[in-house]
Amino acid sequence: MTHNATLTRRSIRKFKDVKLSDALLTEILKAGFAAPTAKNTQLWEFIIVDDMKILNAFKEVHRFSIPLINAGLGILVCGDTSKEDHDGYWIGDCAAAIQNMLIHIEELKLGACWIGVYPNEERMAMLEKALALPEHIKPMGFIAVGHPDEQKGPSERYNPEKIHRNGFGKR
Numbered sequence: 001m002t003h004n005a006t007l008t009r010r011s012i013r014k015f016k017d018v019k020l021s022d023a024l025l026t027e028i029l030k031a032g033f034a035a036p037t038a039k040n041t042q043l044w045e046f047i048i049v050d051d052m053k054i055l056n057a058f059k060e061v062h063r064f065s066i067p068l069i070n071a072g073l074g075i076l077v078c079g080d081t082s083k084e085d086h087d088g089y090w091i092g093d094c095a096a097a098i099q100n101m102l103i104h105i106e107e108l109k110l111g112a113c114w115i116g117v118y119p120n121e122e123r124m125a126m127l128e129k130a131l132a133l134p135e136h137i138k139p140m141g142f143i144a145v146g147h148p149d150e151q152k153g154p155s156e157r158y159n160p161e162k163i164h165r166n167g168f169g170k171r
Helices: 021-031 052-059 065-072 089-107 121-130
Strands: 042-047 076-079 111-116 135-147
Touching: 021 042, 021 076, 021 089, 021 111, 042 052, 042 089, 052 065, 052 121, 065 111, 065 135, 076 089, 089 111
Parallel strands: none
Antiparallel strands: 042 076, 076 135, 111 135
């Protein structure tokens, strides 16, 4: 079986103390920009956060954000609600960008962990203030990314009990 990053990708929470190169960061961001969006609005904004004061402050409002501290780098994916045709589409668009980046990070043999931000108002408010986000830019999720200091094998999550055909509960 060939390597398939969508099936081998795992959340990595421990990272080596090695700075991620700008070239690798650009490759990851390109994957985010390649994600599909509703009506091709491309309403995402990506904020690179490597200021440890900000990452440590975020830890105070998100107890599971330690991977950001360990990596020393996060990509905050935000949505520009002023570009939406329909309320709430920014959430799916940003999630698609995050997933694209996570898969590409796996392909690059790096490690990453998705750290949830939206819809937690305390987390959102902290980042809006710390990063001086305009009112129409909404933080959706952080990606901790770096050189992994742990290895995890693929996780078998396929579950036919969650598959329905032509209606819920129909097999």
